Amino acid sequence: MFDRLSSLIIALTLIAIAAILAALAPDQALALALLTLAGFAAAAILYLAVPAAPTEAHTAASAPSSSAPSLLRHPGFARWAGQEADPFIGTRGNVVTFANDAALELLGPHIAGADIRTAIRHPAAAEWLADAGKPGTPQEVSLVDFPRPGQRWTMRAAALPEDERIIILSDRSAIDAAERMRSDFVANASHELRTPLAAILGYVETLQDPDGDADPALRRRFLAIIEREARRMQQLVLDLLSISRIEADRFRRPTAPVDLAGVVGDTVAQLRETDDARAQDIVLTRPDDPMPILGDTAQLAQLAHNIITNAMKYGRAGTPIIVRLERTSGRVRLSISDEGDGIAPAHLPRLTERFYRADEARSRAVGGTGLGLAIVKHISERHQGQLDIASEVGRGSCVSVSFPPAQ
Numbered sequence: 001m002f003d004r005l006s007s008l009i010i011a012l013t014l015i016a017i018a019a020i021l022a023a024l025a026p027d028q029a030l031a032l033a034l035l036t037l038a039g040f041a042a043a044a045i046l047y048l049a050v051p052a053a054p055t056e057a058h059t060a061a062s063a064p065s066s067s068a069p070s071l072l073r074h075p076g077f078a079r080w081a082g083q084e085a086d087p088f089i090g091t092r093g094n095v096v097t098f099a100n101d102a103a104l105e106l107l108g109p110h111i112a113g114a115d116i117r118t119a120i121r122h123p124a125a126a127e128w129l130a131d132a133g134k135p136g137t138p139q140e141v142s143l144v145d146f147p148r149p150g151q152r153w154t155m156r157a158a159a160l161p162e163d164e165r166i167i168i169l170s171d172r173s174a175i176d177a178a179e180r181m182r183s184d185f186v187a188n189a190s191h192e193l194r195t196p197l198a199a200i201l202g203y204v205e206t207l208q209d210p211d212g213d214a215d216p217a218l219r220r221r222f223l224a225i226i227e228r229e230a231r232r233m234q235q236l237v238l239d240l241l242s243i244s245r246i247e248a249d250r251f252r253r254p255t256a257p258v259d260l261a262g263v264v265g266d267t268v269a270q271l272r273e274t275d276d277a278r279a280q281d282i283v284l285t286r287p288d289d290p291m292p293i294l295g296d297t298a299q300l301a302q303l304a305h306n307i308i309t310n311a312m313k314y315g316r317a318g319t320p321i322i323v324r325l326e327r328t329s330g331r332v333r334l335s336i337s338d339e340g341d342g343i344a345p346a347h348l349p350r351l352t353e354r355f356y357r358a359d360e361a362r363s364r365a366v367g368g369t370g371l372g373l374a375i376v377k378h379i380s381e382r383h384q385g386q387l388d389i390a391s392e393v394g395r396g397s398c399v400s401v402s403f404p405p406a407q
């Protein structure tokens with residue numbers, strides 16, 4: 001009702017008035033009654049001024065009481081921590097006095113009132129908690145393989161008065177996985193470049209050997225290999241550059257309307273002009289009117305090119321490659337089907353990973369970089385496309401992307 005100081009003043013004033021009235025009272029009984037009444041009233045006012053005990057569900061019942069104001073027992077803190085995705089734990093000494101929902105979910109409901117060293121069962125945590133606050137102790141500790149093997153969390157603590165502290169846990173597993181992916185990517189890219197580079201250097205050395213065979217036919221063969229390997233490297237570098245450019249633009253949605261039918265038509269026309277005989281097997285089916293989507297022309301052309309050339313590479317020679325554009329379920333859909341060996345179901349979920357190949361030897365034989373479908377996936381995502389790869393072993397594959405139409 002009142003704060004503590006006001007209540008005290010009111011209570012004292014009440015007692016003072018009662019004392020004056022008692023002094024003026026005609027008999028002793030009335031004076032005693034007046035003083036008793038005032039005493040009760042003052043006690044009631046003071047009682048109401050004492051703050052209520054915290055009622056938050058996650059405040060451990062066994063928390064030692066304290067007269068000092070505690071951040072951990074403030075209802076506002078419990079509300080705020082309850083909305084946090086990271087686990088928050090409050091302790092007094094080593095006893096857990098507070099845990100938000102995320103902490104209870106991670107460590108179990110039994111942690112309220114438990115010893116923090118048993119609540120967080122990790123050797124690094126126990127050691128760090130014992131030293132926390134001492135000079136030279138790091139601000140943060142890494143909990144490797146916590147709570148399960150392969151995961152990593154970090155733990156930080158903020159000291160509060162009266163031997164209380166707030167402990168915050170953060171999940172670093174996803175960051176670690178992204179970092180691992182990045183370093184794997186660099187290692188894979190280096191390996192992919194090293195193989196053709198070694199072949200080029202080997203053949204150049206052979207050609208430079210003064211005692212070597214100067215047979216012109218052999219020379220031509222070696223030069224052809226050098227050219228093929230150099231082109232493989234060139235394609236790899238171009239694909240790597242594409243991936244990094246598309247990734248950099250990932251969050252920038254295209255805003256200009258582009259006619260997807262026109263882009264795919266141009267891509268097919270360009271392929272037909274090449275000396276790849278398979279390009280003549282492309283059958284393009286599209287409506288006559290434009291099919292606008294919000295897009296980046298160069299990236300959409302690259303997406304169509306990568307899927308169509310895969311069908312050319314992996315489809316059986318002489319069989320048709322059907323490139324179809326249609327409006328379906330309120331979206332604009334591009335689908336490319338081929339007749340070939342198809343892809344085993346186990347490979348399907350991994351085909352869009354960088355450098356993943358269903359058939360390693362075949363991919364290398366046809367000059368594949370293993371990046372084509374990873375690029376397709378990134379371009380599709382940037383255009384809010386839905387990528388679908390369906391395949392039947394021995395029959396063939398159908399890769400489709402459906403985009404929202406431009407309004």
Ligand code: ADP
Binds near residue numbers: 315340343
């Ligand atoms: P690559 O450069 O090796 O073709 P992609 O990322 O384009 O790499 O494709 C990944 C793998 O998916 C290929 O190595 C191949 O094994 C498989 N693949 C892709 N498209 C087809 C297809 N149309 N038919 C059969 N296999 C395919």
